[in-house]
Amino acid sequence: MKSFAQVLKHAEFLPAVTVAVAAADDHEVLAAVADAQQRGIADFLLFGDQVRIRQLAAELHLQLEEEKITHEPHPAKACSKAVQAVRNGDADVVMKGMVHTSDFLRAILNKEAGLRSGKVLSHVTTFEVSGFDRLIHVTDAALNVEPSLKEKVQITENTVQFCHSLGQNEPKVAALAAVEVVNPNMPPTLEAAALAQMNRRGQLKGAIVDGPFALDNAVSVEAAEHKKIAGPVAGRADVLLVPDIEAGNILYKSMVYFAKAKIGALVLGAAAPVVLTSRADTHEAKLHSIALAVLQADRMKKGER
Numbered sequence: 409m410k411s412f413a414q415v416l417k418h419a420e421f422l423p424a425v426t427v428a429v430a431a432a433d434d435h436e437v438l439a440a441v442a443d444a445q446q447r448g449i450a451d452f453l454l455f456g457d458q459v460r461i462r463q464l465a466a467e468l469h470l471q472l473e474e475e476k477i478t479h480e481p482h483p484a485k486a487c488s489k490a491v492q493a494v495r496n497g498d499a500d501v502v503m504k505g506m507v508h509t510s511d512f513l514r515a516i517l518n519k520e521a522g523l524r525s526g527k528v529l530s531h532v533t534t535f536e537v538s539g540f541d542r543l544i545h546v547t548d549a550a551l552n553v554e555p556s557l558k559e560k561v562q563i564t565e566n567t568v569q570f571c572h573s574l575g576q577n578e579p580k581v582a583a584l585a586a587v588e589v590v591n592p593n594m595p596p597t598l599e600a601a602a603l604a605q606m607n608r609r610g611q612l613k614g615a616i617v618d619g620p621f622a623l624d625n626a627v628s629v630e631a632a633e634h635k636k637i638a639g640p641v642a643g644r645a646d647v648l649l650v651p652d653i654e655a656g657n658i659l660y661k662s663m664v665y666f667a668k669a670k671i672g673a674l675v676l677g678a679a680a681p682v683v684l685t686s687r688a689d690t691h692e693a694k695l696h697s698i699a700l701a702v703l704q705a706d707r708m709k710k711g712e713r
Contacts, residue, residue, distance in 0.1 A: 409574045410542050412670055412696045419449040419699040422706045427683070427698060428453045428499035430490035430515070431483040433460035434506035439691035442470040444698045452476060453493050455486040456505060483507040487515035491523060494680045501701045503683035516678060527677035528552070528562040531684060532570055534700060535663050536670040544627070545571065545647045546663070549656030550684070551675065557599045560649065561612065564603065566676035567647050568615040573707040582626035582645035583619025584655065588637060590620065596651035616640050623648070672696030674704065681705050
């Protein structure tokens with residue numbers, strides 16, 4: 409799948425999943441709910457201020473069944489109840505609404521009542537950028553602050569499995585650094601080289617992993633050729649593995665505000681797909697994220713890796 413239009417179209421043909429939305433009393437969240445419901449890609453359980461949800465739903469001409477709304481005006485409690493719905497099997501996906509990320513993740517990570525799976529949780533943002541013939545996935549711009557090599561392995565594995573759900577059977581993963589040569593004084597270049605070697609020896613499967621790459625020679629064939637960097641990933645990366653959250657966050661916001669990219673975002677590695685977008689994101693971004701979660705949920709139901 410090379411665009412969000414294709415992602416949405418594919419999601420429409422899959423069995424609808426149920427999404428539990430925490431703190432759903434928000435216009436952009438409910439606009440995404442209305443769009444997803446109209447397209448038939450998901451059903452919803454809404455947790456939040458019922459009066460506000462009803463008011464916003466009326467403005468959006470969104471039809472909601474009474475039993476699909478749980479009145480819980482406290483955002484943190486709404487998160488816990490949405491997560492519980494997934495644990496109980498009443499929902500397949502949990503989605504962040506108008507609530508702080510810290511409160512939402514606290515419910516996800518709760519040792520007794522959360523959605524831990526034993527894996528490292530990581531964030532992936534999918535971008536559709538004008539001029540590119542493919543979707544670009546950036547990880548991790550939101551959760552792992554300064555991941556170790558061991559954590560980068562798991563972040564890569566999470567993202568590779570996510571790419572498989574989009575029909576990318578052997579995604580090209582570029583481990584990014586400030587430069588494209590191994591420099592003993594720059595740890596991200598050493599870790600990138602280690603990831604590449606692990607991939608060559610079969611320790612990282614299901615993808616082609618290479619690095620270190622600077623951003624230009626990871627996404628531009630011309631830049632890679634100019635610097636005489638060869639290989640299947642050079643200039644053709646599907647996944648950009650960033651060295652730390654600072655680089656990831658800056659790249660994420662550059663794509664949104666400078667490149668005007670379309671986006672969708674998930675948390676990977678949990679026991680169920682987790683939709684995690686910014687409270688400031690548009691309903692379109694939230695809709696894209698729901699569609700990505702539907703594809704991920706379908707793959708998880710089939711037990712595929």
